[in-house]
Amino acid sequence: METLQCILKKSFSHAIDRAFKSLSDTDKQAELVPCHQEGFGHYQCNSALGLSKILKKNPRAVAQEIEAALDHQTRAMCEKIEIAGPGFINITLSAAFLSQEIMHTLADPWLGAVRPKKKLKVVVDFSSPNVAKELHVGHIRSTIIGDCLCRLFEFLGCDVLRLNHIGDWGTQFGMLITYMKEHAPQVLKGAKKTDLGELMIWYKGARKLFDADPAFKARSQQEVVRLQSGEKEALHAWKIICDISRIAFQEIYDLLDVLLIERGESYYNPLLKGVVEELEKKGLVTISDNAKCIFLEGFTNREGQPMPLIVQKSDGGYNYDTTDLAAIRQRLVDEKANRIIYVVDSGQGLHFQMVFKAAEQAGWYDPTQIPVDHVGFGLVLGEDGKKFKTRSGETEKLIDLLTEAIDRAKKVVQERLPDASQQEIDHLARVIGIDAIKYSDLSCHRTKDYTFSYERMLRFEGNTAVFLLYAYVRINGIQRKTRADAHGPAETIALQHPSEIALALHLRRFGETLEFMARDLLPNRLTDYLYELAEKFNAFYRDCRVEGTPEEGSRLLLCQAAARVLKQGLEILGLQTVERM
Numbered sequence: 273m274e275t276l277q278c279i280l281k282k283s284f285s286h287a288i289d290r291a292f293k294s295l296s297d298t299d300k301q302a303e304l305v306p307c308h309q310e311g312f313g314h315y316q317c318n319s320a321l322g323l324s325k326i327l328k329k330n331p332r333a334v335a336q337e338i339e340a341a342l343d344h345q346t347r348a349m350c351e352k353i354e355i356a357g358p359g360f361i362n363i364t365l366s367a368a369f370l371s372q373e374i375m376h377t378l379a380d381p382w383l384g385a386v387r388p389k390k391k392l393k394v395v396v397d398f399s400s401p402n403v404a405k406e407l408h409v410g411h412i413r414s415t416i417i418g419d420c421l422c423r424l425f426e427f428l429g430c431d432v433l434r435l436n437h438i439g440d441w442g443t444q445f446g447m448l449i450t451y452m453k454e455h456a457p458q459v460l461k462g463a464k465k466t467d468l469g470e471l472m473i474w475y476k477g478a479r480k481l482f483d484a485d486p487a488f489k490a491r492s493q494q495e496v497v498r499l500q501s502g503e504k505e506a507l508h509a510w511k512i513i514c515d516i517s518r519i520a521f522q523e524i525y526d527l528l529d530v531l532l533i534e535r536g537e538s539y540y541n542p543l544l545k546g547v548v549e550e551l552e553k554k555g556l557v558t559i560s561d562n563a564k565c566i567f568l569e570g571f572t573n574r575e576g577q578p579m580p581l582i583v584q585k586s587d588g589g590y591n592y593d594t595t596d597l598a599a600i601r602q603r604l605v606d607e608k609a610n611r612i613i614y615v616v617d618s619g620q621g622l623h624f625q626m627v628f629k630a631a632e633q634a635g636w637y638d639p640t641q642i643p644v645d646h647v648g649f650g651l652v653l654g655e656d657g658k659k660f661k662t663r664s665g666e667t668e669k670l671i672d673l674l675t676e677a678i679d680r681a682k683k684v685v686q687e688r689l690p691d692a693s694q695q696e697i698d699h700l701a702r703v704i705g706i707d708a709i710k711y712s713d714l715s716c717h718r719t720k721d722y723t724f725s726y727e728r729m730l731r732f733e734g735n736t737a738v739f740l741l742y743a744y745v746r747i748n749g750i751q752r753k754t755r756a757d758a759h760g761p762a763e764t765i766a767l768q769h770p771s772e773i774a775l776a777l778h779l780r781r782f783g784e785t786l787e788f789m790a791r792d793l794l795p796n797r798l799t800d801y802l803y804e805l806a807e808k809f810n811a812f813y814r815d816c817r818v819e820g821t822p823e824e825g826s827r828l829l830l831c832q833a834a835a836r837v838l839k840q841g842l843e844i845l846g847l848q849t850v851e852r853m
């Protein structure tokens with residue numbers, strides 16, 4: 273289905289074409305946007321103001337001419353078309369037209385979302401924690417936001433590749449393996465089990481020794497050489513370390529219900545040499561301080577000195593920059609991605625801008641054809657306003673954060689549903705706890721820092737997951753109750769009351785919302801939309817009786833549409849719904 277905005281834009285563009293033949297094609301494109309103030313109408317055309325300058329006419333006169341040139345079909349959709357202020361054309365759609373539109377929406381499996389005709393391939397690089405290193409809350413943000421964007425593009429019919437670019441390669445493994453050989457040989461032999469917490473402690477111990485003890489440092493460097501030349505024993509140790517980390521990561525992904533395909537840094541290792549050679553052949557590489565560098569115009573440090581991407585260090589080793597160049601090349605050239613999204617904290621913005629620019633100069637893609645975006649995000653702050661830290665010290669597992677949310681949700685559920693079985697309570701607590709964490713993250717503007725608060729995220733009032741879940745339960749309750757003792761939904765909708773019309777218009781705008789979100793990759797577009805949907809539903813339910821009225825059948829259909837859009841919207845956010853709470 274096309275969005276209303278798109279339908280109206282076409283109608284008004286045609287009218288401009290008919291009224292002012294001499295204009296260029298771009299000038300004939302109507303400027304058509306949703307009305308910002310509810311009282312003025314549903315949409316507005318702002319073209320008259322700009323065109324008046326080109327046509328050297330009074331803007332109100334231009335607006336009148338556009339209005340007069342509208343075709344019959346457009347007029348039939350509208351209740352009112354009004355010229356206001358200096359020349360805005362305000363459009364109010366008719367109840368009959370919106371009734372029909374909601375029927376179409378209900379019949380559409382995509383609920384009015386616009387799906388591209390060609391199946392596009394979208395690569396999303398998200399989550400991407402580092403093996404044996406501390407997982408920080410930033411990785412949880414990346415996981416939640418990245419998963420939401422994947423779900424959006426999947427819903428829009430794209431072929432989505434969900435990549436976990438884990439940090440599983442690099443010189444740090446030399447010291448970690450050496451340390452474990454000397455302090456935890458049983459683990460390397462497979463005779464003793466361990467976990468990520470212990471691994472992180474060893475990692476810290478290894479780092480200390482590496483800096484303090486030259487002999488340890490030398491042994492570590494030899495270990496790196498062994499690992500990089502693919503020596504069996506070293507590779508085996510590396511694999512054990514990765515496996516331990518993987519188990520901890522997977523525990524979090526299972527709880528969050530997030531699917532990822534692991535393609536860590538090591539995946540690109542065999543490609544690095546070739547990529548550097550290609551970049552050299554293309555004349556992009558300069559030697560600086562014995563390192564191979566790419567200098568890009570416009571990238572300078574604080575002192576105004578040019579800042580390079582380092583593709584090969586003076587000791588011959590490759591690094592994070594090289595791996596990301598190999599990865600972007602692989603995604604563009606081999607995967608043939610139509611769009612690439614990197615969900616990584618804003619602190620890495622400069623790195624990605626440089627990688628994208630270098631890829632462009634290497635001729636791997638044309639940014640006007642293939643959007644490649646770094647989707648940055650702000651920090652998670654504790655209630656003290658400082659960077660969020662887990663309470664029991666640095667090595668606490670992030671999984672505890674999720675478990676705490678579930679525990680707190682359990683208390684809420686126990687209080688509200690004293691008759692529920694233990695099994696039901698456990699299920700509800702898990703869904704509500706995880707939903708609350710996800711929603712509180714997604715509902716904040718992505719690029720801003722946000723304050724983490726269990727108490728706020730579990731509130732029943734305001735813009736929270738709990739508020740939306742409760743609205744969903746309520747709509748279903750109305751449908752269940754009414755259907756049980758009456759005739760069920762009607763064949764068609766006949767909207768009458770202003771609250772009904774407002775709700776219907778909002779439901780029809782689901783596709784528009786997803787379209788905006790796919791453009792600017794801001795999940796809070798959808799959370800804001802759903803919050804407004806729940807509020808509009810509540811207003812409708814307050815103003816319009818459903819059970820036992822002549823309008824019952826029609827209103828039940830509207831409830832059905834609201835329930836489906838709400839559930840689908842929550843699903844795109846990665847939230848599950850519940851049947852009662």
Ligand code: ARG
Pocket residue numbers: 397400401402437438439596599614616
């Ligand atoms: N492992 C990195 C970190 O924790 C994030 C990787 C992001 N993805 C990428 N292609 N560089 O900071």
